[in-house]
Amino acid sequence: MPSAPSVWRGLVADPRHGPLPVLLLVLTVVTGVVDAVSILSLGRVFVANMTGNVVFVGFALADAPGFSLSASVFALAGFLVGAAAGGVLIDRLAAHRGALLRAGAVGELALLAVALLVAVIAGSPFGAGPRDALAAIVAVAMGLQNAVVRRLAVPDLTTTVLTMTLTGIAADVRAGGWTRAAVTRFMAVAAMLAGAVCGALLVLGTSPQAALALAVGLLVLVTAGAMSAARRPASWQGQATR
Numbered sequence: 353m354p355s356a357p358s359v360w361r362g363l364v365a366d367p368r369h370g371p372l373p374v375l376l377l378v379l380t381v382v383t384g385v386v387d388a389v390s391i392l393s394l395g396r397v398f399v400a401n402m403t404g405n406v407v408f409v410g411f412a413l414a415d416a417p418g419f420s421l422s423a424s425v426f427a428l429a430g431f432l433v434g435a436a437a438g439g440v441l442i443d444r445l446a447a448h449r450g451a452l453l454r455a456g457a458v459g460e461l462a463l464l465a466v467a468l469l470v471a472v473i474a475g476s477p478f479g480a481g482p483r484d485a486l487a488a489i490v491a492v493a494m495g496l497q498n499a500v501v502r503r504l505a506v507p508d509l510t511t512t513v514l515t516m517t518l519t520g521i522a523a524d525v526r527a528g529g530w531t532r533a534a535v536t537r538f539m540a541v542a543a544m545l546a547g548a549v550c551g552a553l554l555v556l557g558t559s560p561q562a563a564l565a566l567a568v569g570l571l572v573l574v575t576a577g578a579m580s581a582a583r584r585p586a587s588w589q590g591q592a593t594r
């Protein structure tokens with residue numbers, strides 16, 4: 353298993369990806385937090401995991417109790433809008449990964465700040481209108497995140513989907529032990545789990561607004577890190593690939 357210093361250097365000063373890995377791990381925590389809010393407060397809807405959301409749409413169409421068709425549809429539509437907005441950023445900034453992450457983080461931070469404001473004004477439990485609006489706004493933010501992260505192309509750090517990450521952990525450990533890639537994948541899973549736990553504890557013990565505030569705070573850190581990284585020329589910034 354790689355040493356702790358080696359793993360840490362790979363997260364914050366990787367020669368191919370610079371500080372992107374550690375910033376994407378924080379975005380993975382954000383994903384866990386916002387999905388905790390959406391599942392527990394918005395009528396069983398995913399705002400980041402669209403595979404699960406499509407399944408929830410199917411459940412709602414079959415009249416399964418506890419699933420909101422409108423919230424799921426708004427989330428799907430919002431996610432597509434966010435991904436399209438991410439595509440616009442990619443067209444303009446793909447040659448500079450630091451600038452691309454900075455722009456994506458600023459946009460996502462603004463959207464989640466708006467969602468937090470809507471949640472505070474609406475109060476909880478949310479009615480149908482605020483619930484659908486929140487699902488759409490947060491899904492736009494997550495669609496933007498997905499598009500940008502996909503273009504950043506850091507292996508094993510998609511920030512939202514863990515199916516292939518878990519598959520990679522099992523395959524790598526069986527084949528060759530705890531490689532650096534396996535450790536990175538494990539950290540991605542741990543980050544998502546930590547975000548989900550913290551988000552759920554805040555939703556159930558305090559309020560959905562508190563969980564959204566945590567997500568906003570984490571995005572402030574990512575935005576600050578991306579701004580700092582983008583200001584310093586480095587070889588990793590120009591390596592974005594499709």
